[in-house]
Amino acid sequence: MTAREGSRNLLVGVDAGGTKVAVLVADAQDAALGQATYPTDLSGPEQTLAGIAAAIRVTLAVAGVPLDAVAAVGLGVPGRVDPETGVVRHAVNLKWEALPVGDLLGGLLGVPCFVENDVRAAALGLQRHPAHAGVAHLAYLSVGTGIAAGVILNGRLHRGAHGMAGEIGHMIVDPAGPRCECGSRGCLEALTAGPAIARMGAQAVAAGAATVLRAADPLTAEAVYRAAGAGDAVAQAITGQVGRRLAQALQQLIMTYDVERVVLGGGVARAGDLFLAPILAEFGRLRAESALAAEMLPPEMFHLLPPDYDAGTWGAVTLAREGVNRVHSAVVDSTEGGPQREPIYTG
Amino acid sequence: MTAREGSRNLLVGVDAGGTKVAVLVADAQDAALGQATYPTDLSGPEQTLAGIAAAIRVTLAVAGVPLDAVAAVGLGVPGRVDPETGVVRHAVNLKWEALPVGDLLGGLLGVPCFVENDVRAAALGLQRHPAHAGVAHLAYLSVGTGIAAGVILNGRLHRGAHGMAGEIGHMIVDPAGPRCECGSRGCLEALTAGPAIARMGAQAVAAGAATVLRAADPLTAEAVYRAAGAGDAVAQAITGQVGRRLAQALQQLIMTYDVERVVLGGGVARAGDLFLAPILAEFGRLRAESALAAEMLPPEMFHLLPPDYDAGTWGAVTLAREGVNRVHSAVVDSTEGGPQREPIYTG
Numbered sequence: 244m245t246a247r248e249g250s251r252n253l254l255v256g257v258d259a260g261g262t263k264v265a266v267l268v269a270d271a272q273d274a275a276l277g278q279a280t281y282p283t284d285l286s287g288p289e290q291t292l293a294g295i296a297a298a299i300r301v302t303l304a305v306a307g308v309p310l311d312a313v314a315a316v317g318l319g320v321p322g323r324v325d326p327e328t329g330v331v332r333h334a335v336n337l338k339w340e341a342l343p344v345g346d347l348l349g350g351l352l353g354v355p356c357f358v359e360n361d362v363r364a365a366a367l368g369l370q371r372h373p374a375h376a377g378v379a380h381l382a383y384l385s386v387g388t389g390i391a392a393g394v395i396l397n398g399r400l401h402r403g404a405h406g407m408a409g410e411i412g413h414m415i416v417d418p419a420g421p422r423c424e425c426g427s428r429g430c431l432e433a434l435t436a437g438p439a440i441a442r443m444g445a446q447a448v449a450a451g452a453a454t455v456l457r458a459a460d461p462l463t464a465e466a467v468y469r470a471a472g473a474g475d476a477v478a479q480a481i482t483g484q485v486g487r488r489l490a491q492a493l494q495q496l497i498m499t500y501d502v503e504r505v506v507l508g509g510g511v512a513r514a515g516d517l518f519l520a521p522i523l524a525e526f527g528r529l530r531a532e533s534a535l536a537a538e539m540l541p542p543e544m545f546h547l548l549p550p551d552y553d554a555g556t557w558g559a560v561t562l563a564r565e566g567v568n569r570v571h572s573a574v575v576d577s578t579e580g581g582p583q584r585e586p587i588y589t590g
Numbered sequence: 591m592t593a594r595e596g597s598r599n600l601l602v603g604v605d606a607g608g609t610k611v612a613v614l615v616a617d618a619q620d621a622a623l624g625q626a627t628y629p630t631d632l633s634g635p636e637q638t639l640a641g642i643a644a645a646i647r648v649t650l651a652v653a654g655v656p657l658d659a660v661a662a663v664g665l666g667v668p669g670r671v672d673p674e675t676g677v678v679r680h681a682v683n684l685k686w687e688a689l690p691v692g693d694l695l696g697g698l699l700g701v702p703c704f705v706e707n708d709v710r711a712a713a714l715g716l717q718r719h720p721a722h723a724g725v726a727h728l729a730y731l732s733v734g735t736g737i738a739a740g741v742i743l744n745g746r747l748h749r750g751a752h753g754m755a756g757e758i759g760h761m762i763v764d765p766a767g768p769r770c771e772c773g774s775r776g777c778l779e780a781l782t783a784g785p786a787i788a789r790m791g792a793q794a795v796a797a798g799a800a801t802v803l804r805a806a807d808p809l810t811a812e813a814v815y816r817a818a819g820a821g822d823a824v825a826q827a828i829t830g831q832v833g834r835r836l837a838q839a840l841q842q843l844i845m846t847y848d849v850e851r852v853v854l855g856g857g858v859a860r861a862g863d864l865f866l867a868p869i870l871a872e873f874g875r876l877r878a879e880s881a882l883a884a885e886m887l888p889p890e891m892f893h894l895l896p897p898d899y900d901a902g903t904w905g906a907v908t909l910a911r912e913g914v915n916r917v918h919s920a921v922v923d924s925t926e927g928g929p930q931r932e933p934i935y936t937g
Contacts, residue, residue: 379751401743401847402848403848404848405850405885407845410848411842413845415838415876423880425883427880427882494762495846498758498760498761499756499758501755501756529762532775533770533772534773
């Protein structure tokens, strides 16, 4: 039996990463009906997709919700996405290359599927968090294996001419810096993302520095922040340098976009205050030097991602909602003068 | 005699700088009815305003157009402006500080006056130039005594949370660089604006370098570009360094906003190809290193401001038009259900 169209009022948000697939089922009032996380199946591009479809089906079943009550699925993906067509151009961690993920996943489930970059989806998710709701100009900076920003301008997600807006991991901040995977030298990502922090730790160890990092195995960015928190001077020098460079990049982001709120998240930011404090210290230094900096970089504008909040899946729910509403307006537009259908989703 | 409201269909655009006031009168079809330039009266803040009002009256008189045929005036100002209230917060070159310019000029003329930063107004002006019309994501970078960008995103001027979007002259690009007037070190403006270029020339002369700049009086940025064009190696080293730094700033701007077109203007950019070539050379180097750079920085996206086109006054005309339409929609909105007035301007 197929549900009446009017009863398709649930939304599914999915955040698919290189290690796990997080699924959230929400109703029209934005209440969570079910939430679950599954390991990512990386045995092949189609297996990964089938695994995501299975994760959605299981989450729905556990929540006691039939698939045909779902109006749409939103999917956040770590990579480059064309949100109009649902094609994922590259998603290195998922081994996807030029894959029409929206159509394929939609076909597997029989439900429309809308795809977006995961950092952008998380920025959308922040819009409905009580701490950030109503902030019209917000940047979400994700610092993990890579670095990217999702940017809300005038209350709307900004995508840019090629869907590349906010790819500030590849801003060149030190033309004499280390080579980035993209080929350029001194990209922000090559200087301050997780692998760069781990590399700086390893270099200090190799240079014979007296540091507890010598015993860290594996020597990750997390280990560097933990050592800094325990008072290790070598680790503190590294986190201090990362903080100064991230502060510089954020200053550039703020002077460019004029956002009023910055939220920091991603794997490296999970170090919490150990991650945030060196960034805030650098902003303090800048404020002391310049009235303009004091005005544009007030300490209260910088926040860590709320640790108990899954911005990625909630943003994917928003993506699903916007997608359904967009498709529906197009239907209404194309039948102008004809019978007007009720909105299929108006949450 | 007062003209009927319906006949108030002309617009005036004004670009007020520290040396001259440029005025343009346009009809509803965007045809220029009159254009003139007058020296700026800097004897006092109110004299400057009165001078602008006089410049408008004279331009109208020469064009044979009565003041009461004007629906609105748009004014571009080199400084910080609150476009909602028409208050100019600072305009150093005009010696204006916290001045309600929109209300004051509107009062002097009896015509609504809409005010915006001059670089933003010029970005608006580019939208109607045949070479740039239809470009949805465009940045206009003005390099003169200061540096700022006016940015069009999704076809609309982006102003930001505090009207500071695009103030990239104060992006910190070299934290160890020279002190900027804003108090910070190594702002883009302190490294690549006109005064910085002139200073680098003077430093080379003071250091005893063999250069024709020794004979330049005054030693301006223009003189440095002229010497570079004549083959002077010292001047070429300076313009090369400025080009690399501006290219780096533009790369950051492009990775942030994902604009598809960049237009360069301002006093320093009047050096034309001598100004542009070092920037393009640096982009060529970046493209050779990185597929991402090759995609995001194609040579055809970079343009000089058309030299025979006054983007500032045309943008101020757009400002006037948008202002009138905005005020009018507000009137219609507030009288919902009541009699609908005809739009007073729909050019």
